[in-house]
Amino acid sequence: MFESAEIGHAIDKKTYEAAEPALREALLEAQYELRQQARFPVIILINGIEGAGKGETVKLLNEWMDPRLIRVETFDLQTDEELAHPPEWRYWRQLPAKGRIGVFFGNWYSQMLQNRVNGRTKDAQLDQSINRALRLERMLCDEGALIFKFWFHLSRHHMQARLKSLADDPLHNWRLSPLDWQQSKTYDRFVHHGERILRRSSRDYAPWYVIEGVDPYYRSLTTGRILLQGLQAALQSGRGATPAPHAAPLVASPDNRSLLNSLDLTQVLSKDHYKAQLATEQARLAHLMRDKRMRRQALVAVFEGNDAAGKGGAIRRVTGALDPRQYRIVPIAAPTDEELAQPYLWRFWRHVPARGKFTIFDRSWYGRVLVERVEGLCAQADWLRAYGEINDFEESLVEHGVVLVKFWLSIDKDTQYQRFKEREATPFKRFKITEEDWRNREKWDAYVEAVEDMVDRTSTEIAPWTLVEANDKRFARVKVLRTINDALEAAFNKNNQPRPCGLHRDGTGRLVRTHS
Structure with missing residues (x-):
């Protein structure tokens, strides 16, 4: 699934500079049409390998488009308030309104992947989490949302080369985080379980796009074009129109008996x-x-x-x-x-x-x-x-x-x-x-x-x-x-009452929820 994102895609600077203005203009036009129509929201999920250019790409999109209509959310460590609620609560309350764009870092896929990579869950629990994510996405898409799911990828070789380059650069080594070093040690598990997530959760209504992150020009143009094509298609298709029903309502019982008319409404209390x-x-x-x-x-x-x-x-x-x-x-x-x-x-x-x-x-x-x-x-x-x-x-x-x-x-x-x-x-x-x-x-x-x-x-x-x-x-x-x-x-x-959430301590000693 990641083979095509490890072959060394690259675009020279001249080609990039020739294509960038038109793409930027088209994205801005699509964004303003989205705001004017206000028929559906856009949700962009950002996932993938650390150092593959996730943050840089989103920063560039904010420069290309109107940042006032884009809201970037990061879901990393859970707050005490979030831990006191069901895990989906933190995502629902940050959903973009119709006509707006929401970018989610550390989203529901990031949480389940980290738990699996770190051994806090098994494959069966991961699959359950994937199924819950698909139910959420299906519901959002049925309500009209347009969902893009991006996986920014680096091969092990390119990831290690990036880490070494940054570590040796005194002006930029501040960009290295503990998560970068941690993922360098768990790369194989991360890619293995990441592939399972992408394979099981890529659907026609919310497909995954794998972007090779080595070359910033290729990465930026590819991401921008995918967003533009998806936005234009949704704006032209009348997205938000209700699909045809795929189920029939229940039929009344032939003997005219039902739950309501079988109630004894004569019951009284003195x-x-x-x-x-x-x-x-x-x-x-x-x-x-x-x-x-x-x-x-x-x-x-x-x-x-x-x-x-x-x-x-x-x-x-x-x-x-x-x-x-x-x-x-x-x-x-x-x-x-x-x-x-x-x-x-x-x-x-x-x-x-x-x-x-x-x-x-x-x-x-x-x-x-x-x-x-x-x-x-x-x-x-x-x-x-x-x-x-x-x-x-x-x-x-x-x-x-x-x-x-x-x-x-x-x-x-x-x-x-x-x-x-x-x-x-x-x-x-x-x-x-x-x-x-x-x-x-x-x-x-x-x-x-x-x-x-x-x-x-x-x-x-x-x-x-x-x-x-x-x-x-x-x-x-x-x-x-x-x-x-x-x-x-x-x-x-109830003897087997499940805990309202699974809690564990992360590397900083902070209590965080384990998502099953």
């Missing part, structure tokens, strides 16, 4: 029993949140449900047991312009809590397969693929110590009508009822179908849905609290 059980479960939650084992977990509660099903009241009973510093409520409404410029999961990734914290989502990422589906706010292909993307997202959370509980608060149509009328008749509740609520009620059957599909496709062993019979608010509130408490206790007591 006022006395409610007070006693509410106090018990709130005390239990307060105790669990102060448990020292919570330091290794995070808690996420997702609240979805019919309009007027009592989500707000249930959330208030949950938070009523806690210190406000222990939790955060994230209300989800229509996306802002900033959020619309990113993949739809971005707005949720940035609110993922650190270990020891509790985040409540009042509506959530399931809006893609509920309101956006029913109201036609996204194409069928978008909400169909969202089921798999949501399952991957939730698996990433759970794998790294997040206790995830998901509630659908269900009421019948008559109960909803009564609550709507009650809100209209009560002055301090009128703000809760809008014309949109009445309009959504007319699409009751369509929402029921969407909820059925949602539960069938996303209630998994690691992140099951809890359907809450909410005709009686007291019964619903106690069930919600008890479910959260049971989930926390199960996570604390």
Whole structure:
């Protein structure tokens, strides 16, 4: 795979100087068209051999193009904040918006490769990491992103020659880093495992480009031309248009039985029993949140449900047991312009809590397969693929110590009508009822179908849905609290509970995460 990048590609200075102005102008024009159209972001992943010109090439691209529209991110040592979150969090929060370019050094491939080269993981774990990276890239590309993956290469001979040349040069030996010397000792392993990564992760939607890094003229022109061709093709192709659906929605059961209509909505809790059980479960939650084992977990509660099903009241009973510093409520409404410029999961990734914290989502990422589906706010292909993307997202959370509980608060149509009328008749509740609520009620059957599909496709062993019979608010509130408490206790007591992250000390003695 690296043979063609070790044959000594070179371009003379005269040829370079003749080609560089036109390439620079074309790249700048493409960049401004990208900004003007603002239909998709560009993500450039930089990987490869130390000393192969990665930094020099990116510096040159910033000179050729408008650096105000390019953001370069380096992911080397993880901060304490990053270590307290799932590993993907650090990448999601730095994604470029539509119309912008993001350059990622030390990206997800760098992390997995270093762990494999240094013996912290095995081939099976490396392949798992590759598969997770491909799921992320597939999702980003489906959302319209244009991804370039560059591997800058040097043969062992050229790498050693470069190190010797720099070491003997008193004016430039400061450019040598410990990583350069380390990689000179692990070169064969680095190339071997790097080839495995490239072979298994080069896809039509995000291919790898191997660039020989010996000659700076060849390296610069080749990289610039690849970027230009990719940008021009994407700008001309109408990138961001939704592909045709490749799966069918679930079909209603012929006998008209479903999860929702099989719920016993007549369940009630008397006022006395409610007070006693509410106090018990709130005390239990307060105790669990102060448990020292919570330091290794995070808690996420997702609240979805019919309009007027009592989500707000249930959330208030949950938070009523806690210190406000222990939790955060994230209300989800229509996306802002900033959020619309990113993949739809971005707005949720940035609110993922650190270990020891509790985040409540009042509506959530399931809006893609509920309101956006029913109201036609996204194409069928978008909400169909969202089921798999949501399952991957939730698996990433759970794998790294997040206790995830998901509630659908269900009421019948008559109960909803009564609550709507009650809100209209009560002055301090009128703000809760809008014309949109009445309009959504007319699409009751369509929402029921969407909820059925949602539960069938996303209630998994690691992140099951809890359907809450909410005709009686007291019964619903106690069930919600008890479910959260049971989930926390199960996570604390699980004998084979994986650590929320693998930690080891690097050469500086700093704690860093091992990516599996």
